Amino acid sequence: MVIKVAINGYGTIGKRVADAVDAQDDMEIVGVTKTRPAFGCDLAVRKGYPIYCTYDDSDKIAAFASAGYECHGGLTDLLEVADIVIDCSPGKVGASNLDKYQSAGVKWIFQGGEKHAMTGMSYTSSANHAENLNADGTRVVSCNTTGLSRTLVPLYNHCGKLSVECTMIRRAADPGDSSKGPINAIKPVLKVPSHHGPDVMTVKPEISINSMAVAVPTTIMHVHVIVAQLPDGHGLTTESVIDMWSKQPRIILMDGGETGITTTAEVMEYARDIGRKWGDLHEIFVWRDGVKLEGNTLYYFQAIHQESDVIPENVDAIRALMGTESDWLASVAKTDQSIAKYNNIL
Ligand SMILES: NC(=O)c1ccc[n+]([C@@H]2O[C@H](COP(=O)([O-])OP(=O)(O)OC[C@H]3O[C@@H](n4cnc5c(N)ncnc54)[C@H](OP(=O)(O)O)[C@@H]3O)[C@@H](O)[C@H]2O)c1
Incomplete structure (x- = not known):
């Protein structure tokens, strides 16, 4: 099974998580969102990640084509083709996205800028991989x-x-x-x-x-x-x-x-x-x-390194939520080896 992963928020954390996911053979990126056709879209195009608009408004989606980027639709369209969404929007913004994920029936992972009280579940591989197995959603801690x-x-x-x-x-x-x-x-x-x-x-x-x-x-x-x-x-x-x-x-x-x-x-x-x-x-x-x-x-x-220690944790959290690897050490080894190979650093 190849897990279809959406990235909502293609910024500092989102672009890194996208590449870490792309490096794995058991998951693929089905799309990344941008709020508007600006900084970051060129990177997504170079990586071959389909761009979606953060919003569903037709005028906001159309703005991408006007700026020369192919936009595959709004967030709702992206969630239709995903098994799980990694919310990498700015801190405290993610909470407003939870309803959308739940209505779309996809699993969801938030980042450390959101409150534990909002997700009810948090994750880091060494502490509680097992508790997160098959959960609907979680928050990768800061x-x-x-x-x-x-x-x-x-x-x-x-x-x-x-x-x-x-x-x-x-x-x-x-x-x-x-x-x-x-x-x-x-x-x-x-x-x-x-x-x-x-x-x-x-x-x-x-x-x-x-x-x-x-x-x-x-x-x-x-x-x-x-x-x-x-x-x-x-x-x-x-x-x-x-x-x-x-x-x-x-x-x-x-x-x-x-x-x-x-x-x-x-x-x-x-x-x-x-x-x-x-x-x-x-x-x-x-x-x-x-x-x-x-x-x-x-x-x-x-x-x-604040921008990157959580990146492989998001990959392991995907396996926990999807229930595809119950052993945290096995997941961590697979994640890290795949990232190293992808970066040619083995
Ligand atoms: N940076 C760190 O050091 C760090 C470390 C660990 C955890 N975190 C956590 O990771 C999360 C993301 O932080 P970040 O540093 O990656 O932020 P960031 O660089 O500001 O990136 C956030 C991205 O989210 C997009 N966005 C804005 N409003 C959105 C919305 N309503 N829905 C979806 N996406 C939206 C922005 O898109 P556009 O560019 O298209 O406008 C931006 O690219 C936060 O919870 C933060 O606390 C950050």
Whole structure:
């Protein structure tokens, strides 16, 4: 069975998810939406993805032809030929699309900009693939929550109890976004605790976690500063924690002192060097020499490429919802190998 996938919102996340889906042999892109014939349409044409209009209004659909793009119809037409839709519209916009997906009878996946309360179900492969099997819809959690889950879920699985405090040092804007800031300030998120840490509990409620956040003038990555309290008798050492993470998918561990990769700038340069499309890094990056377990307290830093760590998670979420792969590790391996082959980086 080849799963027919629609992308509603062909922006930063949507264009990446489209290519990750296109790389898989068990799914295909049946169309992507644009609100109007502007930036992004040329890319869709080059990739061979049918363009649909975000809206069903005939004048908005006709505007594409006037600008020289073939438009195959409105969102309703796209949903008719899809098994599942990946909603990659801007945060908080997606909620208004839910009724359309439900009336069309397609499965749906929202992104981290939507609230868990709206979807009632959230997803990240390492935490709750099994719970999402055959569900009607879900929400792939945000880039920060995805990154936190990658290191915290295996720790929780080992310890059976975990209490976490973390500080999110957040990029101000994506590189292609000229409308946001700050450009010369550090901006604390004054809603304390911030939503980032507690959002982990939407996929792994057993982990007790709080966070604070600041936005800083950088566009390339987030950094998490994490302090985790392990229970008595955890039986771990700094080395065994590192070893545990090195066996998990989608975590890169490197020694900053040895490699010279000591900042997010070098992490991103590394992603470009290894030929990742758009310079993306689907894995999270943990500095091995920044990990330290003292008694029951574990300290570490990790860097998150905000535009891309959620991309392969969307592919795995499709398999969960369609019920075509029940083993999260098997899905993750298939997703990652297919993307690597597609990008010629094996
Ligand atoms: N960027 C990140 O770092 C990041 C990381 C993880 C998760 N997310 C989440 O992913 C989602 C998408 O974010 P993004 O960064 O990709 O946003 P984005 O770059 O602004 O792209 C959103 C796209 O949605 C389209 N759109 C606008 N209104 C729409 C509607 N009513 N229905 C469908 N599509 C609509 C826009 O299309 P046109 O260009 O055609 O006008 C735009 O291309 C959000 O929930 C966000 O929180 C973002």
